[in-house]
Amino acid sequence: MGPGEGATPDENEMAFDLGQAIGREGWITLTGGRSFGIMDAALKGAIEGGGLTIGVLPGDSDKNASENAQIKIITSMGSGRNYISVLSSHVLVVLGMAAGTASEVALAIKSNKRVILLNQDEDTIRFFKKVGSYKVLISSTVDDTIRQIKDYLIVNPVR
């Protein structure tokens, strides 16, 4: 999960690497499915890594969808679709920060999901640790993120 418009080139690059690493693990990558920013970069990387990709789209058609979303879930809910993205994920990795992304972190905590804050600043970490406690994990590299997901899945296997 991460911003569309506001993502920096560095963040998009890291999102690509993350998607690629997720794909290599054989996991599914799910994002908000738009055609730019973190959402698109992660999906593109995931395909590169050999993984399956899902976009949970805000609009009422696939018109503005990322071409890297192999499966397009069309919600017609705008940012209301963020809750569906969160509930449909086993673990969230959050890269970059904006209002929509913050709502996903908050809804993930509310839904008792694990959220890995990747490369976030001190203010973000402090706030979400206060709201989410043990559900919020911290990481600064893609490798460490993958490792933390594996640790979580050992204890909480996907059926």
Add this chain to the structure above:
Amino acid sequence: MGPGEGATPDENEMAFDLGQAIGREGWITLTGGRSFGIMDAALKGAIEGGGLTIGVLPGDSDKNASENAQIKIITSMGSGRNYISVLSSHVLVVLGMAAGTASEVALAIKSNKRVILLNQDEDTIRFFKKVGSYKVLISSTVDDTIRQIKDYLIVNPVR
């Protein structure tokens, strides 16, 4: 699309055959994802036919999901998820009839989708033809349904 509880054994059998035929075409089968009735039978057939399956689930977890839904979209929206099922589909095939199913046919017409009424009675066909006109197609066998989907996709290819 079709009912959970109210489906007859014959309808479930036809749903299995339909899912299998869809899977064999290499198409994705999407249903409401519950663990019984048309939803489950179609997904089971689709896997048998070698296809990918998606369940768009009404609950807030995958607890009552069909084990044949390979991809589980969790909406926490109850019957509100019917609109997402409809929007995310390219063509709807409707087998069996109940209130939830009727809402899907109506929302599909509203969203300008094609709906194939498979094995429906006269009253159902007459009502939805009146509301949906050319968007509503009629079929009585799985083979004819697949043929009608192909005809539609030739003119309206999936990007």
Add this chain to the structure above:
Amino acid sequence: MGPGEGATPDENEMAFDLGQAIGREGWITLTGGRSFGIMDAALKGAIEGGGLTIGVLPGDSDKNASENAQIKIITSMGSGRNYISVLSSHVLVVLGMAAGTASEVALAIKSNKRVILLNQDEDTIRFFKKVGSYKVLISSTVDDTIRQIKDYLIVNPVR
């Protein structure tokens, strides 16, 4: 509940009368809140009758809302908001018919609400009676509709 674009002048007039009668009873009138058709006419009548009005809007702002919706619930869900309209109502009266309206009738039956089909044709009545059984009531005048609502509310009082 009833269509926007497709409503006939006669239907809009009856919707106004119905809203007015609902308002006079001191009941709240809730519609899909758009600025034309049955939705607008019923709200306008309701205000004339001294009632409170609610529009459950499809868009993400109040831009296209009926000016007769005193309370505007903004959903950003398109036709997905139909389920919220249905769940938030105690009794549905359906006047005119189109795809969106049909989805509301179906969702109301699914949600175990009472639906009064006002001035509907034989095909519509036959279909929804088959799907909804005793939950579907038939009326041909505003007066009879109000009387049927009262009968229902005596047995099922609003808390």
Add this chain to the structure above:
Amino acid sequence: MGPGEGATPDENEMAFDLGQAIGREGWITLTGGRSFGIMDAALKGAIEGGGLTIGVLPGDSDKNASENAQIKIITSMGSGRNYISVLSSHVLVVLGMAAGTASEVALAIKSNKRVILLNQDEDTIRFFKKVGSYKVLISSTVDDTIRQIKDYLIVNPVR
């Protein structure tokens, strides 16, 4: 907006005072509509102040609704209803903090609404100021909150 379970007695008292002040202004008070915490206290105060109250409920019936919600919008969307609460509000006042509340602040910023953080700690203010910039206002008393809402409504009148 504010938490249900996690609200402190002091926060609930302030929510009551806030609701009362909003009611006295003749404004509508809208909350998540549950029967405890900030949601209930604010609605109770609003009625005391002579205002109209709306609860946008997470469940599929009014069973667990606050008895102080005069108008009950039933969404069947769980925390997905937070986006509807946000979009349907002109200004948000946020008292107390928890994951659901944080999602509302974030969605409000995303939707270009003004959010008044009432009595929030430094970490919360710093994070949301970073994400929301000028859209996020700070207050520490009910009186100052009302004054800030008035200032906003002078420039951005409700139609």
